[in-house]
Structures are given as structure tokens and as C-alpha cells.
Amino acid sequence: MTDGDVIVGGQSTVEFGVRGRNVVAGERVTFGGDIEAEGDCRLDVWCDVAGNVLVGEDAYLGERVHVGGQLMVSGDLDIGDDVDIEEGFEANGWIVIRNPMPTLVFYFVVLSQLLRIGEQDAAEEIASALAGDEADERDPLVIPRGGDVSDDAWRVSTPATIGDECRLHGNVRAESLTVGVDNNIFGSLRARGDVTIGEGTQVHGDVTTRNGTVELAESARVLGDVSCQDLTLEEGAIVDGAIRARGEMRFRGEDHSRDVE
Numbered sequence: 001m002t003d004g005d006v007i008v009g010g011q012s013t014v015e016f017g018v019r020g021r022n023v024v025a026g027e028r029v030t031f032g033g034d035i036e037a038e039g040d041c042r043l044d045v046w047c048d049v050a051g052n053v054l055v056g057e058d059a060y061l062g063e064r065v066h067v068g069g070q071l072m073v074s075g076d077l078d079i080g081d082d083v084d085i086e087e088g089f090e091a092n093g094w095i096v097i098r099n100p101m102p103t104l105v106f107y108f109v110v111l112s113q114l115l116r117i118g119e120q121d122a123a124e125e126i127a128s129a130l131a132g133d134e135a136d137e138r139d140p141l142v143i144p145r146g147g148d149v150s151d152d153a154w155r156v157s158t159p160a161t162i163g164d165e166c167r168l169h170g171n172v173r174a175e176s177l178t179v180g181v182d183n184n185i186f187g188s189l190r191a192r193g194d195v196t197i198g199e200g201t202q203v204h205g206d207v208t209t210r211n212g213t214v215e216l217a218e219s220a221r222v223l224g225d226v227s228c229q230d231l232t233l234e235e236g237a238i239v240d241g242a243i244r245a246r247g248e249m250r251f252r253g254e255d256h257s258r259d260v261e
Helices: 103-116 120-131
Strands: 006-008 018-020 023-025 035-037 041-043 053-055 059-061 071-073 077-079 089-091 095-097 141-143 153-155 160-162 167-169 171-174 177-179 184-186 189-191 195-197 207-209 213-216 226-228 230-234 243-245 249-252 257-260
Touching: 006 018, 041 053, 059 071, 160 171, 177 189, 189 195, 195 207, 207 213, 213 226, 226 230, 230 243
Parallel strands: 006 023, 006 141, 018 035, 023 041, 035 053, 041 059, 053 071, 059 077, 071 089, 077 095, 153 171, 160 177, 167 184, 171 189, 177 195, 189 207, 195 213, 207 226, 213 230, 226 243, 230 249
Antiparallel strands: 249 257
């Protein structure tokens, strides 16, 4: 659930429902609950939604999309072949039955044409219009291609960034992790590379990295164990469990820092 946009890469699994401003999903994305989009919703081919799809503006559904509940659209509906909506659909605007251009192809065509003719200012204006008036204030929730989000874990094979003032349930697994300030994470963090945790963030679990550095900012707290190659603790950071660092441990204060081998 976010105030901004939700962008889900192809072949990902999201075992929750999703609520956001605009919701965009690539091909073969599976949703385990409802989709609620304040603005537009665009689902590429072979997407599967277990619940209802509620759209405040326009909806674009590619061929062979499956919706387990109802589809309710306040604006126009652009729908592809062999779409299965189990409990029916309703649209207040135009209904066009065809194969909408896949999302990634659509954006690629628009951007490539604008770049080809050198209209960079026009490209920026269109991007702002697509994202809405508050695009600069609200970063989108982005799940990369092949991601897996569930009660058990949030798994991606790329570097991951968690913003500020988020509440997450589940263990986070990524190539590397950057966590913002004042988050509450009910699970553990694990990465191959570096893990950075911002001020005021609480992690109700372990923090583990195979080869990287763990850095805890002032007032960050880990209720479990920390295991890493190198560790940096700012003054006021708290680790309730055991600390295992194979390399260097560094303690930083306002006036001095200290290294421990």
C-alpha cells in the first residue's frame, strides 16, 4: 500500500493485494489479492489477479489476463483477447476489445521516438503527466523482474532500496540493501553485499551479509544478531543480539571514531 505508483516487473509474484496511485505490471505477474488503483491500471499479457481490480481512471488489460473477481473501471477500458474476468466487469467510459500494446513496448516506443527527434523537454513533460502532479514527492514502489513478495520474504536478485517511514512484514533478501530512516521491519535482512540502515529504523530480526559491510546509523536498532565482514556503528545505534564481524568493527561518535580488529 503506497501513496505513489506501483511498478511490478515481469514474471514476479506478489502474494498480497496492491493499492497505489497507478499500478503497472509486466507480463506473467501474479497477484494474490485485489488491485486498487487511484489512477490507471495496466496489466500485461498472462497476468493473474486472484481478487478484484478496482480502477479510478483507465484500465489496460493484455491478452489472456485472468481476474478472479470483478473488474470495475471508472474511465475507459482497453482489453485484449481471451481475457477471463470471473465475476464480470463494468466501465463508465469507452470499452475497446483489442490487444493493447504491452506496457514495456509502449513506454519504449514513446521514449525512443522522443529521443529520436531530440524532444527531451517534451519527454520530461510526458513523464510528469504520466506520473501525476506529485511525481517529485512520491517515489514509486518498484518490484524488479522476477521478484517474489510474500508474508515470508521479499526476494529480489538486484540491489534493494527501502525508503523512509515504511512498515514491512517479511524477511528481505537482495543483492545489497539500503534502508532509509524511521522504518519498522518485522523480519530479517540478508544480502550478499553491503547493508546500510538509516536513523530510527528498527529491524525485528537478524541482519546478515556474506561479503559486505553492515552500517547502522544513529538510533538504528537491530533486535537480532548482526553477521558481516565489516561493521560500522554510529553513536546511539543498538544491537540487542550477538555481533559477528570477520573483519573490522568501527565505532563512530561525534568527536572520534575507533577501530577494533
